[in-house]
Amino acid sequence: MLETTLRQISLVMSRLGGGMLLAAALLVAVEVSLRMSRLVIFSVGTELSSYALAVGAAWSFAHVVFERAHVRVDVVSQRLPPLPRAFFDVLAMASLAVVGFLLTLAAWTTFATTLALDTHSNTTLATPLAVPQGLWVAGIGWFTFIAAYRTATAAAALLRRDLAEVTRIAAPPSAEDEASEAALDARSRMEAES
Amino acid sequence: MIPVAIGLLFLFLAIGLPVAAALALLGLGLDQIFSPVDLRLAMGELGWVSSSNALLVSVPLFILLGEILLRSGIADRLYDAMSRWLSWLPGGLMHANIGASMAFAATSGSSVATAATISVVGAPMVERYGYGERLFFGSIAAGGTLGILIPPSINLIIFGWLTETSVPKLYLAGFLPGLVLGTGFSLTILLVCLLRPAIGGHRIAVDWGERWRSLWGLLPPFAIFVIVIGSIYAGIATPTESASLGVVAALVLAALHRRLTVPMILAALDGTMRSTGMIMLIVMTAWFLNFVLAALGLISAMNGAIAGMDLGPTGLILSVIALYLVLGMFMDPLAMMIVTVPIIAPLVKDAGFDPVWFGILIVLLCETALVTPPIGMNLFVVQGVRRRGTIDDVMIGVAPFVLCLIAMIGLLLVFPQIALWLPSALSD
Amino acid sequence: QDLPDVNLKVSGGNRTQNMFKFIQEPFFTKQITEDSNGAVTTTFGSLDDLGLQGPEVLRLLQLGMFDISEGTLSYMAGEDAHFDALDLPGLTADIDMQRKVADAYRPTLAKILEDKFKVKLLSMSPIALQVIYCKGDIKGLADLKGKKVRTYNRGMSDLVEAAGAAAVNIPFAEVVPAMQRGVADCAVTATSAGNTARWWEVTDSLVKVPMGWATTFFAANLANWNRLDPKVQAFLTDEFAKMEDRQWKQAAADIQDGINCNTGMGECKNGIPADKKMTLVELSDADQALAKKLVEGVLKGWASRCGADCAKDWNAKVGTLLGVDAPVE
Ligand code: NA
Ligand code: NA
Numbered sequence: 012m013l014e015t016t017l018r019q020i021s022l023v024m025s026r027l028g029g030g031m032l033l034a035a036a037l038l039v040a041v042e043v044s045l046r047m048s049r050l051v052i053f054s055v056g057t058e059l060s061s062y063a064l065a066v067g068a069a070w071s072f073a074h075v076v077f078e079r080a081h082v083r084v085d086v087v088s089q090r091l092p093p094l095p096r097a098f099f100d101v102l103a104m105a106s107l108a109v110v111g112f113l114l115t116l117a118a119w120t121t122f123a124t125t126l127a128l129d130t131h132s133n134t135t136l137a138t139p140l141a142v143p144q145g146l147w148v149a150g151i152g153w154f155t156f157i158a159a160y161r162t163a164t165a166a167a168a169l170l171r172r173d174l175a176e177v178t179r180i181a182a183p184p185s186a187e188d189e190a191s192e193a194a195l196d197a198r199s200r201m202e203a204e205s
Numbered sequence: 206m207i208p209v210a211i212g213l214l215f216l217f218l219a220i221g222l223p224v225a226a227a228l229a230l231l232g233l234g235l236d237q238i239f240s241p242v243d244l245r246l247a248m249g250e251l252g253w254v255s256s257s258n259a260l261l262v263s264v265p266l267f268i269l270l271g272e273i274l275l276r277s278g279i280a281d282r283l284y285d286a287m288s289r290w291l292s293w294l295p296g297g298l299m300h301a302n303i304g305a306s307m308a309f310a311a312t313s314g315s316s317v318a319t320a321a322t323i324s325v326v327g328a329p330m331v332e333r334y335g336y337g338e339r340l341f342f343g344s345i346a347a348g349g350t351l352g353i354l355i356p357p358s359i360n361l362i363i364f365g366w367l368t369e370t371s372v373p374k375l376y377l378a379g380f381l382p383g384l385v386l387g388t389g390f391s392l393t394i395l396l397v398c399l400l401r402p403a404i405g406g407h408r409i410a411v412d413w414g415e416r417w418r419s420l421w422g423l424l425p426p427f428a429i430f431v432i433v434i435g436s437i438y439a440g441i442a443t444p445t446e447s448a449s450l451g452v453v454a455a456l457v458l459a460a461l462h463r464r465l466t467v468p469m470i471l472a473a474l475d476g477t478m479r480s481t482g483m484i485m486l487i488v489m490t491a492w493f494l495n496f497v498l499a500a501l502g503l504i505s506a507m508n509g510a511i512a513g514m515d516l517g518p519t520g521l522i523l524s525v526i527a528l529y530l531v532l533g534m535f536m537d538p539l540a541m542m543i544v545t546v547p548i549i550a551p552l553v554k555d556a557g558f559d560p561v562w563f564g565i566l567i568v569l570l571c572e573t574a575l576v577t578p579p580i581g582m583n584l585f586v587v588q589g590v591r592r593r594g595t596i597d598d599v600m601i602g603v604a605p606f607v608l609c610l611i612a613m614i615g616l617l618l619v620f621p622q623i624a625l626w627l628p629s630a631l632s633d
Numbered sequence: 634q635d636l637p638d639v640n641l642k643v644s645g646g647n648r649t650q651n652m653f654k655f656i657q658e659p660f661f662t663k664q665i666t667e668d669s670n671g672a673v674t675t676t677f678g679s680l681d682d683l684g685l686q687g688p689e690v691l692r693l694l695q696l697g698m699f700d701i702s703e704g705t706l707s708y709m710a711g712e713d714a715h716f717d718a719l720d721l722p723g724l725t726a727d728i729d730m731q732r733k734v735a736d737a738y739r740p741t742l743a744k745i746l747e748d749k750f751k752v753k754l755l756s757m758s759p760i761a762l763q764v765i766y767c768k769g770d771i772k773g774l775a776d777l778k779g780k781k782v783r784t785y786n787r788g789m790s791d792l793v794e795a796a797g798a799a800a801v802n803i804p805f806a807e808v809v810p811a812m813q814r815g816v817a818d819c820a821v822t823a824t825s826a827g828n829t830a831r832w833w834e835v836t837d838s839l840v841k842v843p844m845g846w847a848t849t850f851f852a853a854n855l856a857n858w859n860r861l862d863p864k865v866q867a868f869l870t871d872e873f874a875k876m877e878d879r880q881w882k883q884a885a886a887d888i889q890d891g892i893n894c895n896t897g898m899g900e901c902k903n904g905i906p907a908d909k910k911m912t913l914v915e916l917s918d919a920d921q922a923l924a925k926k927l928v929e930g931v932l933k934g935w936a937s938r939c940g941a942d943c944a945k946d947w948n949a950k951v952g953t954l955l956g957v958d959a960p961v962e
Binding site: 033 | 217222225593595
């Protein structure tokens with residue numbers, strides 16, 4: 012239940028992040044068209060889309076954890092027997108939580124400084140940078156929380172020797188289930204077409 | 206320090222830590238071992254600066270463009286047409302991967318974006334047409350690298366800025382090597398498939414009526430191509446802005462195909478953000494690691510060592526190539542260029558080499574770096590989209606193309622005209 | 634003199650700048666060490682080495698990542714509007730006057746840097762005069778009307794917009810292709826930087842309207858500075874003062890050399906002689922009068938960002954030298 016809720020929140024955040032990038036793309040397209048017609052010229056798309064990139068990416072980090080898509084070069088660990096492999100899967104998830112935690116602390120310092128100094132971008136837009144940076148920190152913080160939560164549940168599963176559960180939570184998407192998923196996906200697209 | 210750094214990185218990767226975590230922990234670890242300063246705090250500033258970089262915005266947008274094409278059925282029709290025309294060739298659709306990469310490279314300045322787009326569009330074809338996965342995904346990872354050789358190119362722009370070389374000339378110089386390398390990749394596929402016919406996919410019965418009709422499937426992608434590249438060359442948009450126009454064009458086409466629905470958009474956003482989140486976390490941690498290495502003085506020591514060696518022209522070029530092949534295994538190509546080119550380019554110029562030619566050489570080495578393990582962004586991107594099996598499949602599949610890249614580098618050494626002919630022919 | 638051994642972590646400017654090649658790099662990698670008989674050494678890196686963009690340097694210095702850093706004032710003006718004070722466009726194209734201005738304003742900047750950012754100001758100098766590079770035939774300021782001009786800070790945008798042009802925001806790396814294709818008609822950078830970046834290949838007119846100076850500074854992390862032996866502090870203070878002199882001379886030489894190299898008029902020493910010579914557009918009397926009017930808007934916008942006390946202080950120190958007044962609200 013908790014997992015479903017957290018997964019759902021992460022998915023919504025990731026979609027909002029993607030929505031920001033999509034909105035930035037639409038804004039830039041409008042800006043370029045207006046510039047071409049020389050009716051009104053304004054230039055805010057480049058700046059806003061760079062914030063959309065930082066915030067949107069950060070807001071997708073947690074979703075990427077649920078999707079097990081933070082890529083690994085598991086050339087060695089995948090050749091291990093199931094138990095040590097499960098151990099390294101948990102360790103991999105834990106490393107994301109640790110890095111996320113350190114990143115959150117550092118990003119928070121950056122955000123707090125921006126807030127204290129009331130920093131604005133030195134452009135016509137004069138964006139108060141605390142806004143995009145605040146959203147950015149929130150994304151990284153949520154990512155850290157999710158990585159920690161996934162580490163805890165995977166570690167608990169490891170302790171109960173429920174290796175299938177560890178794999179489900181922390182291993183890279185495996186060959187079997189993904190293959191069938193892709194086939195389903197392709198079939199549904201074909202059907203939609205005909 | 207170098208053995209410790211490489212040793213730690215191999216350890217972290219071998220035990221299967223996510224690449225982003227491995228890079229960040231390596232940076233923090235080196236800092237703890239070698240430096241009294243606490244660089245942990247710098248992660249905030251560097252993270253923000255590297256992830257809000259306007260030049261990188263086109264990467265997720267091109268991925269989104271590919272997702273929309275995929276989910277509106279446009280990509281399926283494109284590959285369907287190509288399969289009807291190309292399936293008689295050993296390697297079939299893999300040549301389409303290369304061709305599509307070359308076309309996309311002409312609209313995008315980034316290899317990562319090119320690889321991501323083509324893998325999103327091409328990945329579903331592996332099963333449908335029964336290709337050997339390794340070579341198929343290897344061809345996408347390799348084809349994607351053309352993104353920085355065929356203009357526009359972020360790397361050529363940065364090279365031009367670092368070395369005071371003409372960007373328009375560099376663009377002209379990249380064009381022909383891009384065509385030659387693309388052809389080389391195709392020949393590589395042909396060769397491998399002749400040796401191992403099983404991985405070449407099934408052939409499709411030829412029906413000329415179907416063939417001609419299938420050509421309509423090429424029209425929508427071609428329209429997007431014209432809009433993106435046309436907007437750049439007509440001076441309507443910068444390469445970064447053109448990605449936005451491409452996304453809008455793709456949305457319009459999806460609407461014309463009656464496939465522009467909320468679930469479709471959400472699915473496209475989900476796919477886009479899964480790749481974008483993975484890529485951007487690596488970008489952030491890679492810049493942090495680079496900062497640590499530079500702050501520890503490693504980079505200036507390395508640059509000093511190269512400048513200190515007294516080599517002849519040939520020796521210099523060969524050692525530069527060796528250096529980039531090794532650094533390229535571990536570093537992000539853009540970071541690698543920025544920290545080494547300002548020192549090395551003047552030496553190369555003094556040794557009598559044309560800076561424009563050297564720029565193309567460096568870009569070829571950057572392309573190689575994108576596909577050599579253990580750290581190769583194109584490998585990660587392709588594996589991220591593929592989402593099954595393990596990354597060694599992609600690493601093995603790309604190996605023949607790495608050989609092709611090295612052969613291309615050799616070709617450029619022997620025949621510098623490949624790069625220099627077009628810029629000299631078109632300037633007075 | 635006998636100094637205790639000390640190694641300083643230093644971040645400098647961009648490797649592509651003459652200021653970096655001819656002044657900073659020799660200063661930090663050789664001269665300080667020689668002058669201190671080997672006692673003071675540095676671990677020195679450029680912005681590019683460190684993968685930095687520029688605006689974040691002051692914060693990294695404040696956090697103690699470096700002992701000493703170079704920063705560009707106008708990049709940091711988002712942190713505090715005082716940092717724009719020396720680079721407001723349209724004011725002066727005369728480097729001797731600009732040095733007086735910088736000296737007069739130094740105490741204000743030193744105080745802000747120390748109180749707000751906990752760093753100690755060591756030296757200040759411009760990189761070079763910023764001017765406008767334009768495609769096509771431009772006779773004067775009035776011809777900017779309707780053009781798309783790439784600017785990189787608020788003051789510049791205000792000025793070109795007051796002149797009837799549109800300010801556009803394009804990442805530095807994309808400026809050359811953008812101007813080549815006509816996405817932008819004009820762009821702002823230094824006479825020398827635009828020469829070495831080969832902007833003359835894609836533009837025709839070099840409009841000598843003063844767009845600021847890209848004023849840079851060296852500063853030390855205050856806590857780290859206070860930990861240094863007083864003898865080392867005195868030594869460094871003296872060395873930086875000497876370097877500052879050389880920097881101003883280099884800037885003056887770069888400004889003229891950039892013009893010479895871009896236009897083919899006069900000897901081109903450190904730049905690239907333009908194949909396709911640019912036309913130098915000096916401001917006519919009418920242009921000067923127009924510029925004066927445009928500057929009023931720039932000053933008004935800046936003063937409202939910086940506040941009444943800031944504007945008063947600027948008027949007393951800088952305004953009097955230049956004969957202009959920022960409106961005090
Ligand atoms: Na390209
Ligand atoms: Na690599």
